[in-house]
Amino acid sequence: MSITTEKPVIGILGGAGHEGSGLALRWAKAGYEVLLGSRSAERAAEAAAKLNAHAGGATILGMTNDAAAARAGIVVMTVPFSAQVSTAESVKALLEGKIFVDVTVPLVPPKVARVQLPASGSAVEALQQMLGGKVKVVSAFQNISAHLLADADKPIDCDVLVCGDDKDARDVVIGLAAAAGMRAFHGGPLANSAAAEALTSVLISLNQQYKVNVAGIRITGVPYLAVSDSVAR
């Protein structure tokens, strides 16, 4: 599959993990150039090689988080909660003027099935404050099971809430979700990410109680307005 020049290059920090790898594979198959970042360039290269074997000719490049953040037009972060602030801080200067998609869920082990939001509200709001107004922080994909992402040819039976204070940036992320096989909706301002963040613990709780691993949500009663991924330029 050829890479069109209109599509932004997507960098995924923490991309060697399950969630990041699933997103990387789906975007690569949709024709995006994907840079898979990790703290270790070696680990990133290994993960990228594995994914490329499934990517149907598309090429995912493995590199350090720094290199991915520097070269990408849109930066996505899929790291554990404990690494959220430090990872974003380490690439802060490289994010200026870019959309930064945070997928972090504030899970506090060992009770990950119990909602434990920061006292300040959503975790991502603190991140936006730290990064400042020159970075357009958008929160998304917290409720998508990595199991669902992994089967890259299947549409996903879970919708995405996209929260952020910049509506155009949210539109871009809605387009990226569509490219990866998901319906996404404008969830409102960044503060509303608290709902998606809290919901992940509820979905983990559902998985445990009902003995499944793909609990998710669908939005009902709202017309889905498909946004072409062409807005993601």
Add this chain to the structure above:
Amino acid sequence: MSITTEKPVIGILGGAGHEGSGLALRWAKAGYEVLLGSRSAERAAEAAAKLNAHAGGATILGMTNDAAAARAGIVVMTVPFSAQVSTAESVKALLEGKIFVDVTVPLVPPKVARVQLPASGSAVEALQQMLGGKVKVVSAFQNISAHLLADADKPIDCDVLVCGDDKDARDVVIGLAAAAGMRAFHGGPLANSAAAEALTSVLISLNQQYKVNVAGIRITGVPYLAVSDSVAR
């Protein structure tokens, strides 16, 4: 429809509002004895009379919140956030040994489409602390649009997250939801109510942005285990 003696009597505090009235109507039609409470006995009687005209022979009784809490086996509270603590406090002694279903959403006007959870986490946790261990507090129905409830013969295209620290009490509420035409799921401990509480603001935001009034969620990837309302004895 005759009232079977096996079903608990349901008292609804703040039942003259849209959410409480919709639940009252649905439970009355399902054969429950429903006591509709309000601060004003007169207002309760008026609301009950209106509902009885639609209830197909069932009888909803209007009375004060105190009287409803005293006579009911299960007490449901559907009041605005600003009245949550004071209403529950006023009937505290009448709730001992009972299931108390809190439907309150911590909406902070004027920005009701913005998630503004209390710093302590979910609003209902503070309520359980105030009421003490002898009251089984369960959180449910926060995400159900009053518009959906009002059309009492239609099944509802939105699922219910039921959170609470007592699993048997959650089962009873799942049965009550089924009786009212809704699928409900065990959402986990009371702390997880934060997700449902936050989600309501997101649903209001979706309603505003997409110009609808019935935004909701469906749980996906989880088998729905219908619980008979016979457990609600």
